[in-house]
Amino acid sequence: MPEMNIIDEIVENYNNVKTPLIYILKDVQKEFGYLSESILTRVAKKTKIPMRNIYGVATFYSLFTTKEKGKYIIRCCNNAPCHVNGSKEVLDKIKEYLGVDFGETTADKIFTLEFTSCLGICAVAPVMMVNDDVYGNLTPEKAVAILKDYKMKGTSNV
Amino acid sequence: MYRIHILIAMDSHAVAQGARQVKDALIRDLALAGISDEVKIVETGSLGVSNKGVVLVVFPDDVYYVNVTTDDIPDIISEHLLKGRLVERLHFKRPGAEKISEKKAERLDKQVRVVLKNAGIIDPKSIEEYIARDGYEALGRAVTEMTPQQVREEVKKSGLQGRGGAFFPAGMKWDFAAGTDADQKYIICNADEGEPGTFKDRLILEGDPHAIIEGMALAGYAVGATKGYVYIRGEYRMSIEHVQLAIDSARANGLLGQGIFGTGFNFDLEIREGAGAYICGEETALIESIEGRRGEPRDKPPFPPVEGLWGKPTVVNNVETLANIAQIILKGSEWYKGFGTEKSPGTKVFTMVGNINNPGLIEVPMGITLREIIYDIGGGIPDGKGFLLAQMGGTTGGILTEEHLDLPMTVETLRDIGAGLGSGALLVVDDSQCPVDLVKNFVEFFNHESCGKCTLCREGTGRLHELLDRLTSGRGSEKDINLIKVLSSTMMRGAFCGLGQAAPVPILGCLRYFEDIFIQHARDHVCTTNKCEMEAARKGVAA
Numbered sequence: 001m002p003e004m005n006i007i008d009e010i011v012e013n014y015n016n017v018k019t020p021l022i023y024i025l026k027d028v029q030k031e032f033g034y035l036s037e038s039i040l041t042r043v044a045k046k047t048k049i050p051m052r053n054i055y056g057v058a059t060f061y062s063l064f065t066t067k068e069k070g071k072y073i074i075r076c077c078n079n080a081p082c083h084v085n086g087s088k089e090v091l092d093k094i095k096e097y098l099g100v101d102f103g104e105t106t107a108d109k110i111f112t113l114e115f116t117s118c119l120g121i122c123a124v125a126p127v128m129m130v131n132d133d134v135y136g137n138l139t140p141e142k143a144v145a146i147l148k149d150y151k152m153k154g155t156s157n158v
Numbered sequence: 159m160y161r162i163h164i165l166i167a168m169d170s171h172a173v174a175q176g177a178r179q180v181k182d183a184l185i186r187d188l189a190l191a192g193i194s195d196e197v198k199i200v201e202t203g204s205l206g207v208s209n210k211g212v213v214l215v216v217f218p219d220d221v222y223y224v225n226v227t228t229d230d231i232p233d234i235i236s237e238h239l240l241k242g243r244l245v246e247r248l249h250f251k252r253p254g255a256e257k258i259s260e261k262k263a264e265r266l267d268k269q270v271r272v273v274l275k276n277a278g279i280i281d282p283k284s285i286e287e288y289i290a291r292d293g294y295e296a297l298g299r300a301v302t303e304m305t306p307q308q309v310r311e312e313v314k315k316s317g318l319q320g321r322g323g324a325f326f327p328a329g330m331k332w333d334f335a336a337g338t339d340a341d342q343k344y345i346i347c348n349a350d351e352g353e354p355g356t357f358k359d360r361l362i363l364e365g366d367p368h369a370i371i372e373g374m375a376l377a378g379y380a381v382g383a384t385k386g387y388v389y390i391r392g393e394y395r396m397s398i399e400h401v402q403l404a405i406d407s408a409r410a411n412g413l414l415g416q417g418i419f420g421t422g423f424n425f426d427l428e429i430r431e432g433a434g435a436y437i438c439g440e441e442t443a444l445i446e447s448i449e450g451r452r453g454e455p456r457d458k459p460p461f462p463p464v465e466g467l468w469g470k471p472t473v474v475n476n477v478e479t480l481a482n483i484a485q486i487i488l489k490g491s492e493w494y495k496g497f498g499t500e501k502s503p504g505t506k507v508f509t510m511v512g513n514i515n516n517p518g519l520i521e522v523p524m525g526i527t528l529r530e531i532i533y534d535i536g537g538g539i540p541d542g543k544g545f546l547l548a549q550m551g552g553t554t555g556g557i558l559t560e561e562h563l564d565l566p567m568t569v570e571t572l573r574d575i576g577a578g579l580g581s582g583a584l585l586v587v588d589d590s591q592c593p594v595d596l597v598k599n600f601v602e603f604f605n606h607e608s609c610g611k612c613t614l615c616r617e618g619t620g621r622l623h624e625l626l627d628r629l630t631s632g633r634g635s636e637k638d639i640n641l642i643k644v645l646s647s648t649m650m651r652g653a654f655c656g657l658g659q660a661a662p663v664p665i666l667g668c669l670r671y672f673e674d675i676f677i678q679h680a681r682d683h684v685c686t687t688n689k690c691e692m693e694a695a696r697k698g699v700a701a
Contacts, residue, residue, distance in 0.1 A: 018468070021450035022433050026392075053451065060452040060609075062434030063392050079354035080553060081511040083599045084587050117436050117607060119393060120357035121170050122509065122583075123208030123517035132395055136174040137209070 004042050006031055011046040021049060021057060025064055034065045062116070070105045071154050074147070075116035075129040086139075087126035093140035094128075097147060110154040111147070160198040162239060163217040167278065169204040169364050170357075170396055172212055176227070180212045183228035191235050203365015205278040208518035210250065224250040272497070272505050273481045274521045277365030282400050285407040288368040294413055296487035297372050301379055301423045309380040309487060310336060316491035317503040318483075322348055322439075322476030323551065323580045325569045331473055334463035335381040338471040343383035345374050346467065346474045349390040349397065350444055352436045353552030354603065355583030358507040359477035361519055363390065363397035366481070367404035371427060373480030375414065376487060378425040381473055386427045389444050392434055402429055436607035440655055441474040442466075443609070454611040455655040478507055478582075498524030502568040506582055510536045513543065513588035529563040532586055543588035547671065551580020553600050554660035557667030576667070592689035593672040594679050597665050598626040604661040615658030618649045622665070629676065632683040632692035639676050643669065 010027045014020035024043060029035055035058045044051040058064045076094065078087050098106055098113055105112040121127050124136025128143065135146055166172075166181050181199065188194045205213045211225035216238060223234065226248055237243045271277075280287035288294070300309050314329030335343060347370055351359040363370065374386045388405075390398050405427050408414045416424045435453045437443045442456035445467050466472025482504065486494050495503045502524035508531060511517050515537030522531070528548060532538065539545060548558045550567070556577020558565075565571055572578050587596065605619040625642050628634040646662030653659045669676060678684050683692055 019448065019450035022431070022447065026431070026433065049450075056452050057450070060435060061432075064433060078599070079603055080549070080585055080596065080599055081355045081583075084512050084585070084591055084596070115606070116393070116434075117352055117603065118354035118356070119170075120351060120360045121174055122355050122357060122511040124171050124174055125511065125517075127174070129393070134170060134174040136171065 003032070003039070007039065007042045008046050011043065021047065021054070022061070025054075025058060029064060034068050036066070040066075062114075068105075068109075070109050070112040072110060072130050072150050073112045073114060075114050075119075076102075077116055077119055077125070077127050079118045081118070081122035082126040085125040089140050090126050090128075090138045090143050094143055094147065097144045108155070110151060161196040163198050163200055165200050165202045165205065165215040165217065165278070167203065167205040167207075167213045168201040169208075169361055170394075171204065171208045173396070175211045177212045179228055180214075180226055180231065183231045187231045187235055191240070193235075193239065197239060200281050201283070202279060203277040203282050204361045204519055207250065207516070209516070213250075222250040223248040271521055272485050272494075273362065273369075273478055273507050274519070275366070275485070276369065277361060280366070282365050282367055283403055285368060285404070285411060285413075288366070292488060293368055293484075294372055296484040297375050297379075297413070298419050300376055300487055301419050301421045304487075306336065306380050306382060309376060312491050313380070313483065313486055316482075316486045316494040317501075318479065318486060318494070319502070319504075319569065320476055321478035321482075321506070321582070323353070323578070325579065328475065328479055331463055331475075332377065332381050334461070335383070335471045335473045338464050340471050342385070342470045343381055344467045344470055344472040345377045345381070345383045345386035346441075346444065346448075346472055347374055347386065347388040347477060347480055348439065348441060348444060348474050349388055349394070349401075349477050350432050350439045351394070351477070351581075352391060352439055353554075353581040353583055355509060355511040355549075355585050356552055356581040357509050358519060358582055360394055360397055362477050362481050362507075363394070364400050367397075367401045368408065369481045369484060370401065370477060371404055371408050371414065373475075373483035374427060375418070375425045376483050377473055377475060377480065379423055381471075383471075383473070384424045384426070386425065387430050387448060387467070388427060389430045389432060389438070389448060391432045393432075398429060398431060405429070435609070437609040437655075437657060440657065443655075444474065445472065452609070454609050499566070499568050501570050506567070506579060508582045508584050510584050510586065512584075512586040513539050513591070514586045515540050524568050525566040527564050527566055528558060528584075531567070531584060532563075536586070539586065539588050541588075543590055546587045546589040546591055547593065547668070548587065549585040549664060549667075550583075551578050552583045553603050554657070554663055555580045555583070555585075556663055557671060559671045576663070590687060592685055592687040593668045593675055594626070594629055594685070595687075595689040597668045598623070598630050600664050601626055601661075604657070608657065612654035612658060614649050615653045615655075615661070618645055618653070618658065619661060621645060622661075629679045630685070630690040630692075632679075632690075634680040634683070636677060636680045639669070639673075639680055 011024055014024055040054050044054050058066055076091055098111055100106055100113055102113050102115055119127055121136055126138045127136045168177055188197055207213050214223045214226055233245050237245050276291055310329055310332050318328045319325035320328050349359055388401055414426050430448050432438050438447045438453040440455050441462055443453040447453040462472040462474055498504045505521050506524050507521045509519055520535055549555045550558055569579055601622045605623045608615045608619045610616045625638045628638055646666050649658050650662050685692055
C-alpha cells in the first residue's frame with residue numbers, strides 16, 4: 001500500500017536523529033491527519049519500538065490525535081488569565097454556534113473544538129487558535145465572526 | 159542611508175492583532191509615496207506594549223503608535239513621515255512616565271534591561287544586529303581568555319538563580335555537571351513555557367534568539383558539553399522559526415560547530431519540539447520527551463547534572479536564565495549584583511496579565527513592590543474596579559492580597575509568606591471575580607495537565623475538582639471545605655513531582671484569605687459576584 005511506503009520513508013528520514021519518535025509521529029500525522037491503529041502499527045514495525053510505547057506516546061501529548069478530526073481545529077484557552085477576562089462567555093457562544101461540545105467534531109467535519117492550555121499571549125486574553133493562527137481580544141461576537149469566515153473557506157474548497 | 163527607521167513588533171501578540179497585514183500595507187504605501195528608499199522597516203520582537211493592537215515606533219523621533227490598522231498607514235506616511243507632524247489619535251505615551259512620584263521615579267530609573275536588552279530593538283532574524291550590540295563577545299572572550307572554571311566562578315559569584323521557577327543557584331548546577339566524568343555531556347534550554355500567564359520565554363525566543371544560543375554555548379564551555387538541545391513547545395511556532403534561523407546563521411558564521419573562535423571548543427545545537435504537555439516543563443519529564451517517550455517525571459536522585467539525557471550529565475536551564483549568562487560574563491558578576499537585593503541579585507522579567515490596564519512584559523530589579531508593578535507600571539485595574547488578589551508565579555503560585563501590596567518582591571520575602579516568584583507571571587484579579595470560581599478554574603487546569611503517573615496527583619486533582627464543583631453549583635456543605643484542606647495537604651506531602659506538590663498552593667492560599675466567601679458558598683449557597691451559577695441551590699437539591 002502506498003500509505004505504508006510513505007510511513008517507511010518518514011521513518012527513514014530520521015535515521016540520523018537520536019530517539020526521533022515524536023518527530024516521526026508529527027510528520028505521519030501531518031500526512032494522514034490522525035494516527036490510526038494501522039498507521040501506528042506500521043510505525044512500530046518500522047522503528048522496532050513496541051506498539052504499547054508508541055500508543056502511549058500518541059495518547060499522551062495533546063497535539064497528537066488517534067481520531068479523525070475536522071479541517072479546522074479550534075483550540076480555546078480557559079486558563080486563569082483568559083478566565084478572568086471573560087473566556088467563559090466566549091466558549092459558551094462558540095459551543096452554541098457550532099452545536100458541539102469540547103472534544104467533538106461538527107457533523108460536516110469542518111471544525112473540531114478543543115481546549116488548549118495557555119498559549120502565552122495572555123496580554124490579549126481571551127484567545128483561541130484555529131489551526132496555526134492565533135486570535136486575541138475575543139468577544140463572543142468576534143469569535144463567531146472569525147469562525148464564520150473559516151466555515152465559508154472550509155465549505156467552498158472541500 | 160535611511161532617513162527614518164520604523165520598528166514594527168512582530169511577536170505573537172502583534173501577529174494575533176494583524177501586524178503582518180499592517181506591514182504589507184506599509185511597504186505598499188511607502189512605495190506609492192515614492193519614499194521606499196528613505197524608510198527602513200525593521201521587524202522586532204515585542205515592544206513591551208502588548209494589548210494595544212499593532213505597535214509601530216518611528217525613529218529617530220522615538221514615537222510610539224498603537225492600535226495601527228492598515229487604514230491608518232496613509233495618515234502616518236503623509237503626516238508624520240512627510241510633514242513631520244504627530245498623528246495624535248494613534249500616539250501612545252509610554253506608561254508610568256509622568257504619574258509616578260520622584261522617589262519612585264528614581265527607583266524605576268534603575269530599570270536596566272539585562273535579559274530584554276535587545277528584545278524590541280534589534281531584528282531577531284539578523285545575526286549582524288545582535289553582533290553589533292556586543293553579541294557573541296562574551297563567548298569569544300570566554301573561550302579565548304578564560305578557563306571553564308573561571309566561567310563557572312563568575313556565574314557563581316553573580317548569584318544568578320534559575321529563572322524557571324525554583325531559583326536554584328545556576329552556577330552550582332553547572333558545577334555538578336562539570337564535576338561528573340563522562341564522554342558526553344549535554345546542555346538543554348527549557349523553552350517548554352506553559353505556565354498560564356507566562357510568556358517571557360516566548361518573547362525572548364522571538365525577540366532575541368541569539369542571546370539563548372550564546373548562553374547555551376557558554377554553558378557548554380563551562381561544563382564541558384559539546385551538544386545542546388533547545389526544547390520548545392510545539393505550539394510556539396514563531397519561537398521555533400526564529401531560533402532555527404538563529405542556529406543556522408550562527409553555524410554559518412562559525413559561532414556554532416567545530417573550533418569556535420579558532421579554539422578547540424566544539425558546540426552545536428538542535429531544536430526539539432514538544433507535542434503539547436504542560437508537565438514537560440519539569441526537567442526530567444522534558445528529558446523523557448526528548449528521548450521519545452511519554453513525558454512523565456523521573457525519580458530523583460540522580461539529578462540530571464549527574465545522569466540526564468540518555469544517561470549523560472545534563473544541565474537544564476530556563477530561557478531567561480540563559481539570557482543572563484552572556485551579560486554576566488561580559489560585564490562581570492559585580493555589575494550584575496548591582497541590580498536587585500543582596501540575596502536576590504539581578505533583574506526579573508514579569509508578565510502582567512488578568513484585570514490590568516497595561517498587560518505585558520516588564521523587566522525590573524528584584525525587590526520592587528507589587529503596588530509599583532500593578533499601579534505604576536501596569537496602569538492599575540480597568541473600569542474603576544478594586545483589587546481582590548494577585549497570583550504570583552503562574553497557576554501553582556501563591557496568593558497575594560491587599561496586605562501584600564507593599565511587600566518587596568524577592569525570592570526570600572515571598573518564601574516567608576508561603577508564595578514564590580515562580581515563572582514571574584503576575585495575574586491580577588479584580589473584585590468582580592469570585593475566589594471560589596477562580597480556584598475551580600485552577601483545579602480544572604491541574605486536573606487536565608496531571609500526567610497520571612502518581613495516584614495522589616491524578617486522583618487528587620480530580621476529587622478536588624468535584625469538591626469545588628459542588629461549592630460553585632450550590633450542592634456543597636462545610637464538610638467539603640474541610641475535605642479540600644485535608645486532600646490538599648496530603649497532595650503537598652505525597653505527590654511525586656512539583657506539579658502535584660504545588661497544585662494545592664493557590665487553593666490553600668485562597669482559602670486562607672477568603673475563607674468567609676468559601677463558607678458562604680458552602681453553607682448558604684450564595685455567590686455575591688454571580689460568577690458561580692448555584693443552579694442546584696435554586697432547584698432545591700442541595701446536599
